[in-house]
Amino acid sequence: MAGFRTKAIHVGQEPEEVTGAVAVPVFQTSTYAQKELGAEVQFDYARTINPTRLALERNLAALENGEFGYCFASGMSAIVAALSLVKTGDHVIAAGDMYGGSYRYFARVLSEYNIEFSYVDMRDIANIDHAVRPNTKMIYSETPTNPMMNLTDLGELASFAKKHKLISVVDNTFMSPYFQNPLDHGIDIVVHSATKYIGGHSDLIGGCLVTNRSDIAERVKFYQNSAGAVPGPWDCWLLLRSVKTLAIRMEAHSANAQGIAEFLSTHPKVKAVFYPGLPSHPQHDIANKQMRGFGGMIAFETGSLSNAKRFAAALRLFTLGESLGGVESLVCHPVSMTHGSVPIERRHELGITDGLVRLSCGIEDYEDLLADVKNALEAM
Ligand SMILES: Cc1ncc(COP(=O)(O)O)c(C=O)c1O
CATH class of the missing domain: 3.40.640.10 (Type I PLP-dependent aspartate aminotransferase-like (Major domain))
Known part of the structure; x- marks a missing residue:
């Protein structure tokens, strides 16, 4: 085959x-x-x-x-x-x-x-x-x-x-x-x-x-x-x-996300990072078993709604928007966007907090995305 x-x-x-x-x-x-x-x-x-x-x-x-x-x-x-x-x-x-x-x-x-x-x-x-x-x-x-x-x-x-x-x-x-x-x-x-x-x-x-x-x-x-x-x-x-370009796009999304997730996981202002490519992800072994790469999606905890707002507002390359998976990077606030229709008690059970932010890492240059995230965390 x-x-x-x-x-x-x-x-x-x-x-x-x-x-x-x-x-x-x-x-x-x-x-x-x-x-x-x-x-x-x-x-x-x-x-x-x-x-x-x-x-x-x-x-x-x-x-x-x-x-x-x-x-x-x-x-x-x-x-x-x-x-x-x-x-x-x-x-x-x-x-x-x-x-x-x-x-x-x-x-x-x-x-x-x-x-x-x-x-x-x-x-x-x-x-x-x-x-x-x-x-x-x-x-x-x-x-x-x-x-x-x-x-x-x-x-x-x-x-x-x-x-x-x-x-x-x-x-x-x-x-x-x-x-x-x-x-x-x-x-x-x-x-x-x-x-x-x-x-x-x-x-x-x-x-x-x-x-x-x-x-x-x-x-x-x-x-x-x-x-x-x-x-x-x-x-x-x-x-x-x-x-036709899915394979090369996915490699680029995944490489960018891995680097950004690693950076986020060491940043003092970030409370938690959810990315299966991190060895600290509780199911990293399952990820290695059934996934050939870890993808372009990262969620992380900023600690509060005001932090999430400040972070999203300070980003320049990541556009605030619903959806994911495009060549351009996006940032999303699940509580007010993609998961707005999930009842609040359910969201609390799941850990979808007011401070949770989701990143869809695009295929731009890694250094530019990293600088954007670093800068937005400083503004937080
Ligand atoms: C994981 C997942 N499944 C399904 C859908 C629904 O797809 P569509 O918006 O193309 O109808 C979405 C949309 O965001 C999604 O993120």
Whole structure:
């Protein structure tokens, strides 16, 4: 099997048949001419199938070492597609400190349809074990979690799910397929917000779902066509263009983040640093076991809301903004931004304090990012 960079550049992207175009064309069409009434056609309607989207789906499936890939209009719609596999009366065990938007969808939308959720700390599989009920159907995890950078042991999670005949889902957004492949550990479904590292340039919203299970693939494909939250061909084209540089971008994100995390961890004004690449991270051994790199995301504790405000205001290169994974560095205050929809008691339980700051380290020059962070800490 080819290496990651080769797959990123070639899978699904053979030269186009009619003209030989090396870059997959943008098939900007809603429908396709059919030769005669009743003839079997591969391409009938663009919600169902589009050649630019198909190229991306094949490519992302290959990058996640999966057989079946489906693209969606956002990360959330990929997550919604995964959750379409459960129904009224079912129970789902979900990660306690996942992305706030996923929590909002589970707690405020699906709960209204009588789908039950238990939110557990997935650092310890025993917590999942205690939460299992007769009607449990799915385990939904995120590793590392957003924003606390907690890890779930993927191999342990997969064997637990298999033993109890539960569908296992992992949101792999923070690592991207370059640093972590949950399916290799036996996980059933991997989802991504392609808006983040896969897209990498902060210029689109997208999502994908990859699986090796043909029974799941069949249901997701049916759901994708029925619900219709598909990405347009331009966004698919941009994503195809982006994945070609995913490997080199991830190396740069990770190198910058490692250096900044190490610097933060020695700074007297910083109370705690959450980054799996630090030997002081309590799950550093799990990180080494299942991740090939530690990514570009860091969370750290400034101690108070006013410190967090002063730090964010003093930064010059890190832009205050939601999202992550782009080439440009971003700073985010989870309490008031990404995790605003998580109830305050839950946030306290999870350690998402008023003083917590999250950095998405971009691929700018390391010395410039470090100087920016140093300077902002002085202003704090
Ligand atoms: C880990 C994670 N999963 C899913 C999502 C949702 O993705 P999207 O915004 O593309 O719908 C996000 C968005 O921030 C995220 O951080």
